[in-house]
Amino acid sequence: MIFYALITITSLVAGFFLGKSIYRKKYKQENSNVLNCLFIPKTGSNLVAYTIATHKTPELERLINSFKKSNIPLVILGFGCKWQGFGNKLLWFKEHLEKYGDNNHIALFVDAYDVVCVGQEQEIIKKFVSFKKPIVFSGEKGCHPEASLAKHFDHIKSPFKYLNSGTYIGYSKNILGMLKKIAVKPHEDDQLFATKYIIKNPLLCAIDKKCQIFLTLYNVDKSELSIEKKLRVFVRKFKTRPCVIHGNGPSKSMLDKLF
Numbered sequence: 001m002i003f004y005a006l007i008t009i010t011s012l013v014a015g016f017f018l019g020k021s022i023y024r025k026k027y028k029q030e031n032s033n034v035l036n037c038l039f040i041p042k043t044g045s046n047l048v049a050y051t052i053a054t055h056k057t058p059e060l061e062r063l064i065n066s067f068k069k070s071n072i073p074l075v076i077l078g079f080g081c082k083w084q085g086f087g088n089k090l091l092w093f094k095e096h097l098e099k100y101g102d103n104n105h106i107a108l109f110v111d112a113y114d115v116v117c118v119g120q121e122q123e124i125i126k127k128f129v130s131f132k133k134p135i136v137f138s139g140e141k142g143c144h145p146e147a148s149l150a151k152h153f154d155h156i157k158s159p160f161k162y163l164n165s166g167t168y169i170g171y172s173k174n175i176l177g178m179l180k181k182i183a184v185k186p187h188e189d190d191q192l193f194a195t196k197y198i199i200k201n202p203l204l205c206a207i208d209k210k211c212q213i214f215l216t217l218y219n220v221d222k223s224e225l226s227i228e229k230k231l232r233v234f235v236r237k238f239k240t241r242p243c244v245i246h247g248n249g250p251s252k253s254m255l256d257k258l259f
Contacts, residue, residue: 046105047121049074052092053112054083062259063110066117072108072124085187089165090194094179097172104173110244111166114252116259118232119213119243127213127243128169133206135170135178137163137198138214138246145189152199158209159237160216163198165191167214167246174204208242211235215242217251231259 049067053060053076067074077092093109106125110117128136139160143150153161170178178201182193198205208214215233226234232241247255 047072047108047125048105049108049110049117050093050096051076051110051112051115052078052089054078054081057113059113063112063115063117066259070117070120072117072121076112085185086190087184087186087188087193089190090179090182090184091186094176097176097179104171106169107172107175108169108244109167109175111246111248114247114255115167116245116255117243118230118245119241124169124213124243130212131206131208133204134174135168135205136213137165137168137194137205137207138216138244139207139209139211140164140216140248141219143195145192146195149195149199153207156207156209160209160211161207163191163195163207164214164216164246164248165194166216166248167244168194169213178204210238210240211242212238212240213242214244214246216246216248217254218247218249220251220254222254227258233258 049072051063051074064074075096077096078088081092089109089111097107106128108124139156139158140162141159143153143162150162153163168175178197182197184190184193198207215235224236226236228234228241233245234241245255245258247253
């Protein structure tokens with residue numbers, strides 16, 4: 001009896017892991033439904049921030065607190081869900097906007113674990129509107145992950161001329177339109193697909209080449225910045241005070257020291 005029970009248990013365990021393996025393999029080829037993993041605060045704001053975070057960390061708490069101080073509502077997508085890759089950021093954001101995006105508003109997307117907001121709502125909206133483009137991406141100093149695409153940005157006279165998909169802003173209907181056209185899988189690189197999109201649609205997108213809204217810290221030296229009161233960062237080259245600071249890649253340590 002015990003022998004047969006052990007065989008049954010072993011079969012069940014093996015079946016579980018086999019099913020899990022098949023599920024993972026299948027899931028990597030399909031969109032992931034995470035609509036039940038949303039945290040949506042009540043808000044009447046014209047500007048709503050969004051992030052993807054599967055679990056709680058001190059860095060996520062820092063992000064949440066920074067948006068509270070800025071009085072900007074933050075929507076957290078994918079909390080408690082399985083992370084499959086950077087493509088999840090685009091897929092989960094698209095799913096949310098498809099279901100809840102009827103009310104066109106200004107949507108601010110930020111990465112969860114290496115970003116801080118220091119600007120106020122009206123300041124961010126005013127700067128965004130000044131670009132006169134439906135979508136504005138942050139700029140960075142390197143063309144990642146595909147350096148061969150760098151030639152498409154040679155016309156931009158700024159060291160921050162390459163797209164970074166960790167922070168961007170736009171009208172929700174335009175962002176949704178973009179996300180519907182980007183055929184990314186969960187395990188694929190979101191920045192590569194966003195870069196290809198802006199190359200094909202230059203009239204719909206802009207890059208924040210002077211760090212007016214966004215500052216990505218990768219390859220930025222401290223001598224290029226000044227830290228002012230209330231932890232505002234002043235970019236000396238452009239004389240701008242960005243509203244959202246992104247410590248992407250190795251520069252996360254600089255962000256940690258600043259905030």
